[in-house]
Amino acid sequence: RPECLHTRSQELAAAASCGDEGSLNYCFSHLVSTDSATPVEQLTSELESCFVSAGCTNAESQIMALWTLQRCNEAPSDLRRRRDGAIPLPREAGAMPGITMVAVRQANDEPTTAAPAPTSTLTCFTETTIEITSCPVQTTGAGAGKKLSCFPTQVPSSVCADNLICQIDNQGNPSCMIKQSKLPLEGIIIAIVFASFIAVSVISICFFCCRERRQQSRLLRAAEAAKIAQEAKTQAMIDAKKSG
Known part of the structure; x- marks a missing residue:
């Protein structure tokens, strides 16, 4: 037994x-x-x-x-x-509890496709089982609302298949696409062009900054020379008046 x-x-x-x-x-x-x-x-x-x-x-x-x-x-x-002809049990008013049941299916770990997109033949989701702790609650009878003993169990769960990117729309329809682990040729070309553009931009900014700095230095030196010449001219005029 x-x-x-x-x-x-x-x-x-x-x-x-x-x-x-x-x-x-x-x-x-x-x-x-x-x-x-x-x-x-x-x-x-x-x-x-x-x-x-x-x-x-x-x-x-x-x-x-x-x-x-x-x-x-x-x-x-x-x-x-x-099974359908169970033995009669004593049934008093409110004595027979109604139980919230956890339905457990035996998962075969076989891939299943739920309403695939018409243009795709990919199997988006695979079915597996996960371990959970179920704690049923009595819903009717004298013990309604009573939390029953918890127990571990397995429930089916759908996960995205390997090497796919999956999503579900608002209507619950799944869709998926192949995950690209390597950058395609077009992506490499775009990356090179983008990197070149950034490099040219940085070089151009550095060039204009250096040219502006040189121009400012030249103007500063010219201003200093003009100031020195003006001071020398003024001093010469003062000396000439003194000698005269």
């Missing part, structure tokens, strides 16, 4: 009449004893804890624990046939 609980945990969780399916699946496959010599009473107690943690009432948990052990004695085809 412990082996059945572990190998058929997903099937048993889906067939249960109460409780969060993801929480039950995780509890059956990870938290229930794996020892084949485990007494039935201990297995029953562990299963009851699983159902209580998943949102079932104590009465429902006792019934579902026995029901699950009985299902492990049946062939898988019998379990699938009974």
Whole structure:
């Protein structure tokens, strides 16, 4: 029976009449004893804890624990046939909790294309799985709003394929283009032209700055020479008056 609980945990969780399916699946496959010599009473107690943690009432948990052990004695085809005809459970007003379920799909890590652009045959996104922690919340019944036990699970996630640049428009339609890891010839030519333009601009600025500086130096020297000549002329006139 412990082996059945572990190998058929997903099937048993889906067939249960109460409780969060993801929480039950995780509890059956990870938290229930794996020892084949485990007494039935201990297995029953562990299963009851699983159902209580998943949102079932104590009465429902006792019934579902026995029901699950009985299902492990049946062939898988019998379990699938009974899934829609679950055993009757005591249903009191507000006693049956409604559970917010986390749907988990088995991802095959195969690339999928979601509505590709008519002009593109690229596979934009690939499907993979990511690890998350799911914390279901009971939504109906006497325990509505109660946060149930958290458990790790895997959920599908779409990621952009390698060597592509992906985006999604406002309508949710994906599109993608090939990522260019090397600069094309046109880009190299444009880069060279742009660099040449910058170099010519810098050289031109330096040339005009140097020419303006030389002109200013020449004008300054001419002004100083004119000042010296004027002072010499004035001094000569003063000396001439004194001698006269």
